[in-house]
Amino acid sequence: MERKSQVQIPKDLLLALFQYHLARNEKYLPEIEKALMEKLDSMVKRQLYTTFKTAPTEEEREKARQEYLNKCGMHENFRW
Numbered sequence: 001m002e003r004k005s006q007v008q009i010p011k012d013l014l015l016a017l018f019q020y021h022l023a024r025n026e027k028y029l030p031e032i033e034k035a036l037m038e039k040l041d042s043m044v045k046r047q048l049y050t051t052f053k054t055a056p057t058e059e060e061r062e063k064a065r066q067e068y069l070n071k072c073g074m075h076e077n078f079r080w
Contacts, residue, residue, distance in 0.1 A: 009039060045071050 013035040016028040048071060051064035 007039070007043070010035070013039075041071070 013032065016032050016035070019025040020028045020032055045068060048064050048068035052061055052068055055061040055064055
């Protein structure tokens with residue numbers, strides 16, 4: 001059986017989700033969308049970093065490292 005990972009979200013986002021879904025208050029939608037996109041971006045960066053550190057081949061590590069640095073917005077002149 002595969003272990004499911006858990007994701008933590010800020011309390012403000014949880015409360016906004018409650019307001020949107022349970023109270024049908026649509027004024028929270030832009031806030032929710034922004035927070036979820038930030039969380040998704042954070043998760044993708046974390047996965048790329050993990051791959052960079054644990055990939056079995058040098059090519060896979062370098063590819064993940066470059067993708068991670070691109071996602072972080074690291075200018076190519078500052079990379080090693």
